[in-house]
Amino acid sequence: MIEVTGxxxxxxxxxxxxxxxxxxxxxxxxxxGAGKTTLLHTVVxxxxxxxxxxxxxxxxxxxxxxxxxxxxxxxxxTLTLGRRLNRRWDxxxxxxxxxELGIPLDRxxxxxxxxxxxxxxLTLALARRPDQLVLDEPLANLDPLARHEVMRSLMSAVAxxxxxxxxxxxxxxxxxxxxxxxxxLNAGRVQVSGDIEDLLAGHRMMTGPPELTLTATVVGGSRxxxxxxxxxxxxxxxxxxxxxxxxxxxxxVMAYLRSPEAAxxxxxxxVQA
Amino acid sequence: MIxxxxxxxxxxxxxxxxxxxxxxxxxxxxxxxxxxxPTAREVxxxxxxxxxTVLKAYRELEREGLVVGRPGMxxxxxxxxxxxxxxxxxxxxASLSAWVRQxxxxxxxxxxxxxxxxxxxxxxxx
Amino acid sequence: xxxxxxxQHRGQLLVMSGLLAALGVVFLVSWLEATAFxxxxxxxxxxxxxxxxxxxxxxxxxxxxxxxxxxxxxxxVFWGAPLLGREFERGxxxxxxxxxxxxxxxxxxxxxxxxxxxxLGGLAMSAMVSAWRPLFRTDTFGNIGIFNMxxxxxxxxxxxxxxxxxxxGAVLRRTxxxxxxxxxxxxxxxxxxxxxxxxxxxxxxxxTTEAGVEQDARLxxxxxxxxxxxEIAVPxxxxxxxxPGLGRGExxxxxxxRCLIEKGYRYVFYVHGPxxxxxxxxxxxxxxxxxxxxxxxxxxxxxxxxx
Numbered sequence: 001m002i003e004v005t006g007x008x009x010x011x012x013x014x015x016x017x018x019x020x021x022x023x024x025x026x027x028x029x030x031x032x033g034a035g036k037t038t039l040l041h042t043v044v045x046x047x048x049x050x051x052x053x054x055x056x057x058x059x060x061x062x063x064x065x066x067x068x069x070x071x072x073x074x075x076x077x078t079l080t081l082g083r084r085l086n087r088r089w090d091x092x093x094x095x096x097x098x099x100e101l102g103i104p105l106d107r108x109x110x111x112x113x114x115x116x117x118x119x120x121x122l123t124l125a126l127a128r129r130p131d132q133l134v135l136d137e138p139l140a141n142l143d144p145l146a147r148h149e150v151m152r153s154l155m156s157a158v159a160x161x162x163x164x165x166x167x168x169x170x171x172x173x174x175x176x177x178x179x180x181x182x183x184x185l186n187a188g189r190v191q192v193s194g195d196i197e198d199l200l201a202g203h204r205m206m207t208g209p210p211e212l213t214l215t216a217t218v219v220g221g222s223r224x225x226x227x228x229x230x231x232x233x234x235x236x237x238x239x240x241x242x243x244x245x246x247x248x249x250x251x252x253v254m255a256y257l258r259s260p261e262a263a264x265x266x267x268x269x270x271v272q273a
Numbered sequence: 274m275i276x277x278x279x280x281x282x283x284x285x286x287x288x289x290x291x292x293x294x295x296x297x298x299x300x301x302x303x304x305x306x307x308x309x310x311p312t313a314r315e316v317x318x319x320x321x322x323x324x325x326t327v328l329k330a331y332r333e334l335e336r337e338g339l340v341v342g343r344p345g346m347x348x349x350x351x352x353x354x355x356x357x358x359x360x361x362x363x364x365x366x367a368s369l370s371a372w373v374r375q376x377x378x379x380x381x382x383x384x385x386x387x388x389x390x391x392x393x394x395x396x397x398x399x
Numbered sequence: 400x401x402x403x404x405x406x407q408h409r410g411q412l413l414v415m416s417g418l419l420a421a422l423g424v425v426f427l428v429s430w431l432e433a434t435a436f437x438x439x440x441x442x443x444x445x446x447x448x449x450x451x452x453x454x455x456x457x458x459x460x461x462x463x464x465x466x467x468x469x470x471x472x473x474x475x476v477f478w479g480a481p482l483l484g485r486e487f488e489r490g491x492x493x494x495x496x497x498x499x500x501x502x503x504x505x506x507x508x509x510x511x512x513x514x515x516x517x518x519l520g521g522l523a524m525s526a527m528v529s530a531w532r533p534l535f536r537t538d539t540f541g542n543i544g545i546f547n548m549x550x551x552x553x554x555x556x557x558x559x560x561x562x563x564x565x566x567x568g569a570v571l572r573r574t575x576x577x578x579x580x581x582x583x584x585x586x587x588x589x590x591x592x593x594x595x596x597x598x599x600x601x602x603x604x605x606x607t608t609e610a611g612v613e614q615d616a617r618l619x620x621x622x623x624x625x626x627x628x629x630e631i632a633v634p635x636x637x638x639x640x641x642x643p644g645l646g647r648g649e650x651x652x653x654x655x656x657r658c659l660i661e662k663g664y665r666y667v668f669y670v671h672g673p674x675x676x677x678x679x680x681x682x683x684x685x686x687x688x689x690x691x692x693x694x695x696x697x698x699x700x701x702x703x704x705x706x
Contacts, residue, residue: 025323025325041493044497045496045497045502045703045704045705046492046493046496046497046703047703048703048704059499060497061497062493062497064490064493064494064497065490065493066490068489068490068491068493068494069491069494070407070491070494071489073406077406080402080406081403081495081498082498084400084402084403085400085403085495085498085499085500086498086499086500087499088499121494124494128498128499148321151321152317152318152321155317155321155322155323155324156314156317156318158317158323158324159313159314159317159324159327160314176281176287177279177281177287177320177321177322177323177326178321178322178323179323180323180325180326248284
């Protein structure tokens with residue numbers, strides 16, 4: 001469980017509150033500069049907020065953006081770092097994982113490929129057997145194969161331990177099959193926070209002729225001379241002249257990001273049109 | 274045994290794809306009562322998807338009475354679907370194969386073939 | 400944590416030990432050689448022997464002259480500045496501060512282990528210089544360069560430089576600019592302490608007919624007394640003639656002053672005698688260590704409480 005209340009970091013976060021239940025794989029999405037890294041750094045204690053609180057159950061492990069490691073250390077020394085600096089440490093898990101990935105323990109970290117470095121960073125985090133794992137843009141700068149491998153490792157660890165995960169990304173499609181909770185951060189504010197299936201079920205795309213007026217909670221959309229198309233929240237409109245279709249995660253995130261004043265937060269549930 | 278795969282461009286949600294693939298296997302007889310479904314971990318290892326999605330698909334199948342979860346052991350097929358027996362399947366499959374060969378000899382491409390089959394299924398149902 | 404500190408900084412530890420060892424060899428060889436030289440020139444007077452030694456060991460003296468400035472700079476630049484600067488630059492602070500050890504504890508261990516090593520290095524340098532010096536130089540206090548290499552001065556300077564580099568790296572979050580700051584601030588600090596040290600105690604007032612001060616003392620200021628005993632900055636002109644035949648050189652000045660002494664004028668020197676060696680050492684050290692403490696406080700504030 002991660003709970004953030006009234007978080008403010010000068011110039012970067014404005015009154016952020018969100019709650020991610022235990023064992024969820026949460027996606028933190030938003031454009032570059034939205035404050036994703038700041039939010040994650042506050043959650044893991046790298047930044048002390050000006051105001052607000054962060055509560056999280058159990059141990060949190062963090063994999064920072066660009067997966068920083070000590071280049072001059074060997075892989076084995078990197079594991080020793082983890083073992084020496086943490087009370088809980090599963091050396092067998094770490095060595096077994098690296099052996100499975102074919103990463104030699106005596107190689108210097110600086111001589112590994114980007115994908116291998118990402119795996120070493122992930123191993124360092126997983127071997128701590130954390131209750132929560134926080135990852136900042138774990139897939140950035142990785143080739144498609146390495147992305148798949150990292151996600152596979154991650155999901156398999158989730159299946160095994162039931163730990164909660166929070167992943168930030170500015171590419172929504174990376175997270176479609178892996179996340180079950182969505183947090184949208186835009187310009188330092190939390191815009192959306194909720195279960196992905198509930199969110200998808202609670203929104204729809206309505207398309208109809210231009211003369212109709214729509215009585216629904218509109219998140220965003222467009223109107224042309226021939227037709228109008230809106231992403232709306234809440235129950236479908238009964239009028240048969242409107243065509244309704246389900247929304248995808250991409251549509252949902254884009255619609256909210258384009259309308260910064262719209263919000264879908266837990267406290268708003270039930271007030272929809 | 275069943276090999277799950279994902280069609281990421283299909284627009285069908287991941288959990289529904291898993292449910293459909295199990296049902297398909299039950300219909301074709303590749304999964305039979307008593308068979309064990311892969312564990313969530315195994316599916317996740319294969320597809321790199323959220324384990325909750327697999328569990329959700331299995332819960333859905335369980336709700337429909339097709340599989341049953343035995344704590345600590347795994348998820349097992351409870352019953353198969355489709356009216357036909359395995360013998361019927363073999364017989365029908367043979368005649369369909371003969372039909373496909375005839376269609377190909379008549380110069381139909383695979384797409385024509387699918388279209389024709391779909392049209393006939395709809396006609397007969399109506 | 401101690402393992403990590405030693406692993407991460409083993410290069411620096413090795414280089415420092417190596418440099419100190421090399422310096423030790425230079426000192427030892429020159430000392431052995433000079434001992435033999437002195438023994439074989441037993442016939443020379445003390446002044447001539449000093450001059451001969453100075454000429455013979457010009458290179459060692461030059462190295463020696465630079466050490467009090469260069470050694471702390473090296474410590475600040477290569478030990479202090481990268482300590483946090485490099486972590487910030489490479490982003491590895493995000494790795495190490497989110498493990499089970501809190502960032503403040505991480506910093507405490509790093510500062511004590513590395514600061515301790517730096518202090519030991521300074522002590523080793525001081526010990527080596529103390530052993531080497533007596534053969535070559537009799538002064539310990541009057542010459543600020545030698546004074547800064549003896550006693551606790553190297554320890555205080557090295558620790559200060561280390562903390563200065565660390566704080567600069569913490570504030571600037573980059574190694575190279577932090578290194579530049581170390582060099583700049585150390586230069587200013589050396590000059591400031593040098594000027595400040597005149598005021599560490601009230602200088603002794605010496606009224607004398609001799610033109611020089613006591614061996615190994617520091618001269619703070621000078622004046623004259625007139626025949627009545629009143630202190631004046633400069634004797635009035637016209638008391639003694641200046642001999643135009645001798646020009647304006649040193650000899651003319653000497654002759655002029657000799658005449659003033661004969662007329663009852665006296666030199667006044669304000670000096671710190673060599674007995675103040677430890678007092679000055681401890682005041683310097685106190686200032687530098689207080690500075691190091693303030694810089695440490697500045698550094699701690701840049702490191703989050705919990706990771």
